[in-house]
Amino acid sequence: MTDLAQTLRDRWSPTAWDGEHVLQPIDVERLVEAARWSPSAGNSQPWTFITAPRGDTLHERLVPLLAPSARRWAPDASLLVVNVCHRYVEGTDWDSSEFAEYDLGQSVAHMTLQAMSMGLFSRQFRAFDREAVERELGVPEHWVAMTITAIGRPAQEPPLEGRVRRPLDDVWWR
Numbered sequence: 517m518t519d520l521a522q523t524l525r526d527r528w529s530p531t532a533w534d535g536e537h538v539l540q541p542i543d544v545e546r547l548v549e550a551a552r553w554s555p556s557a558g559n560s561q562p563w564t565f566i567t568a569p570r571g572d573t574l575h576e577r578l579v580p581l582l583a584p585s586a587r588r589w590a591p592d593a594s595l596l597v598v599n600v601c602h603r604y605v606e607g608t609d610w611d612s613s614e615f616a617e618y619d620l621g622q623s624v625a626h627m628t629l630q631a632m633s634m635g636l637f638s639r640q641f642r643a644f645d646r647e648a649v650e651r652e653l654g655v656p657e658h659w660v661a662m663t664i665t666a667i668g669r670p671a672q673e674p675p676l677e678g679r680v681r682r683p684l685d686d687v688w689w690r
């Protein structure tokens with residue numbers, strides 16, 4: 517890890533948050549801007565983001581739809597971002613782009629790294645009732661609420677151990 521960019525070295529996904537920390541609207545906009553400038557296949561930009569700052573009514577509507585495992589920690593984060601992907605062609609069940617999820621994931625990665633540059637950490641998660649979230653937030657039929665990102669200031673120390681990865685030779689066929 518030592519030769520990686522500092523942002524990548526420092527990144528980890530917290531599960532305990534400073535519940536007093538508040539994000540300003542301009543900071544939320546900056547995060548979405550980072551995602552907006554991410555590359556995508558044919559510049560298709562098959563994404564949209566729904567931001568729910570802690571204390572907002574949208575946040576209150578979202579929290580009950582989280583799975584119990586995420587409800588234990590995600591609500592304390594300063595911001596929940598629902599990451600929505602334009603997966604299907606309108607009126608059909610055909611994929612609108614074979615790269616839609618790939619592109620969304622990359623844009624979320626950009627948001628995550630922008631957050632790091634603002635002193636914020638993120639944890640992405642899938643532990644929520646997808647259909648209920650889509651219904652509650654009015655996500656159109658051909659769009660999919662793929663993941664949620666919790667963003668804020670951690671209220672725990674970075675893990676010194678326990679973050680493991682497959683060996684380099686396993687992920688690098690050379």
Ligand SMILES: Cc1cc2nc3c(=O)[nH]c(=O)nc-3n(C[C@H](O)[C@H](O)[C@H](O)COP(=O)(O)O)c2cc1C
Pocket residue numbers: 527528529530586639640641642643663679
């Ligand atoms: C698509 C995706 C879904 C995830 N879902 C969950 C989840 O439901 N619950 C959770 O606690 N963490 C979830 N995570 C976080 C991962 O567990 C975490 O990123 C991984 O263990 C690596 O740890 P690190 O981010 O600290 O390096 C998810 C991450 C991604 C990218």
